[in-house]
Amino acid sequence: MKLGLRYAADRLSGRRGTRLVMGNALVAQLFSSALKSGVLFAFETRVAQLSHDAGSFDVRVRSKQSEIAMRARNGVILAAGGFSGNTGLREQWLPEHGAQRTVAHAGNDGGGIGLGMALNAAVEVDHGSNAFWMPVSTLQRADGSTAHFPHIALDRAKPGSLAIDVSGRRFTNEANSYHHFCEAMLAQMADKSSNRFFLIADMSFVRQYGIGLIRPTARPARRFTDSGYLLRATSPQSLAEQLSVDSVALEQTLIRYNENAERGVDPDFHRGESALNRHNGDASTAPNPCLRALDLDDLCAVELTVADLGTSAGLATDDRARVLDRSGLAIPGLYACGNDMASMMRGAYPGPGTTLGPGMTFAWRAVEDLSSSMTASQCHGARGSTTAGNL
Ligand SMILES: Cc1cc2nc3c(=O)[nH]c(=O)nc-3n(C[C@H](O)[C@H](O)[C@H](O)COP(=O)(O)OP(=O)(O)OC[C@H]3O[C@@H](n4cnc5c(N)ncnc54)[C@H](O)[C@@H]3O)c2cc1C
Structure with a gap:
């Protein structure tokens, strides 16, 4: 009764209930903490291009309204969800009979992996299952x-x-x-x-x-x-x-x-x-x-x-989530996590959490490594500067 009444009261003022559990609760807590820390979010916006230039990255960010050039002074973490939504990569890297259907988020179209590959990143496509x-x-x-x-x-x-x-x-x-x-x-x-x-x-x-x-x-x-x-x-x-x-x-x-x-x-x-x-x-x-x-x-x-439900093949990284190039060396300042990173399970499935567990762990490892190379004042003001206006 209490749950029902709470839900009814929520719906009088909003589009959905405000009681969050499980994954919703985890992500809402993360989002709320990030907002409190001053993190900038841009919805319906994609990173279209990434280039490396003298220790920093030039990033082109595209939304429906505009395209913006940004400079990432300290590093970039690729976390665009793997290639489930990319027909060409599915045909190339997945078995014929598995390539037809996905239940992953349609926006995970291999964009992150493509940005890494354009910077000479190596990909692992030889997993027990990709x-x-x-x-x-x-x-x-x-x-x-x-x-x-x-x-x-x-x-x-x-x-x-x-x-x-x-x-x-x-x-x-x-x-x-x-x-x-x-x-x-x-x-x-x-x-x-x-x-x-x-x-x-x-x-x-x-x-x-x-x-x-x-x-x-x-x-x-x-x-x-x-x-x-x-x-x-x-x-x-x-x-x-x-x-x-x-x-x-x-x-x-x-x-x-x-x-x-x-x-x-x-x-x-x-x-x-x-x-x-x-x-x-x-x-x-x-x-x-x-x-x-x-x-x-x-x-x-x-x-x-x-x-x-998600892809396993992806960008080769080391244990600090640093993206490796084709000769096995870390590309300075470039990280990958989530399904953009080649899964540490290499296609094996030990149990629930096989993608989310490493996803959270290596996101943490990436930020830890990135922040260890930054000064305290850089950490506090670490947003990329935009050269063509703010999002
Ligand atoms: C039904 C179902 C049940 C599941 N259950 C489990 C489970 O029990 N345990 C488990 O571990 N995993 C589970 N998974 C898998 C897990 O949810 C995914 O593997 C995981 O969410 C992927 O996380 P990610 O951060 O890599 O990508 P996502 O969380 O998908 O986020 C990637 C984001 O990047 C955005 N993006 C894409 N390209 C660009 C670009 N160029 N620029 C900017 N943004 C971009 C996408 O739009 C998306 O919002 C399940 C999946 C499904 C579908």
Whole structure:
């Protein structure tokens, strides 16, 4: 009640609620602290050009209204979010089957990496995976727009769901991290075993946990079934027909899954055995929080595709976030962090925070290194000077 009332009161005076949690709270605190420290922010503005000149940088900054030349006396930190939004770089650096879809911010168009490369920076493009991946389901809205739902943790690992490929068989442990789940999809696509994937559940699963864009409900809205986002069937054969998969194989897969689920084991893919699997499962389901049998008379499915959530390949840096040139030497005053910096994980995915953890750490390292080379008075008045007016 208190939350509801607070939200209603906020909406009387503003466009959104003012109670911030999780990432919103982190970023709002950072923004508020930066404003209090006198940091200048320019929205809808991009750095278009960067050149190095006698220990400082000339920066051309473009907004809708104007283009401004600035001089960065002490250094520049590139943090423009990697290349998820750059079609050319995606085709060059990502595997063919992963290059089609992204759920990252569209503005991350490789501009930062390009600015670094223009200054002879080296790029690392030989990671185990040059991006971090997420399975997504896609809804075509009536107005023609599309919505991608990232299947992060709300449904894949919950008891009573499984994923299949076009053969009608399971291909991986569905409760693994989204990155590893997608790596399994990409491997299937690379060896041409399959190019389509589906997450299957029954309607009591949807009632309890929801599936994709559908929140937990007994009656999914008609737009989900009418658009083909949610397919429903009263038998494995009918589901197989709708998915265009082998019906005998699908039935066998479901029967085997159910038999093993009754015993709480997954001899095929070991679902529910790791701490991450169990964490994302449902602790109230025993003996295995990731497994329970499906009702084969009330099935449903959504189609999954691979999308990247951010890129791993990027500008080569050292442990102080200094950008390295093609001979491995630090370019004085040039730093990179976030997804502009080649990920220290080199495409491996150890767990949640794989991009944000290093992003914050190396932003700190960059500022620490930059400020150690500045005098105290420079630190207090460290804004770049503009030669063509203020933003
Ligand atoms: C659904 C989803 C869930 C995720 N969950 C996690 C998670 O649990 N843990 C985790 O670690 N990561 C997670 N990530 C990934 C993480 O959010 C991103 O990798 C991270 O935000 C990238 O940070 P960044 O600072 O590099 O770029 P961003 O935060 O994207 O910021 C880059 C900014 O630079 C701007 N820009 C681009 N070009 C220019 C230019 N030329 N001049 C000026 N500005 C420019 C862009 O417009 C953008 O605003 C998730 C991502 C998604 C999509």
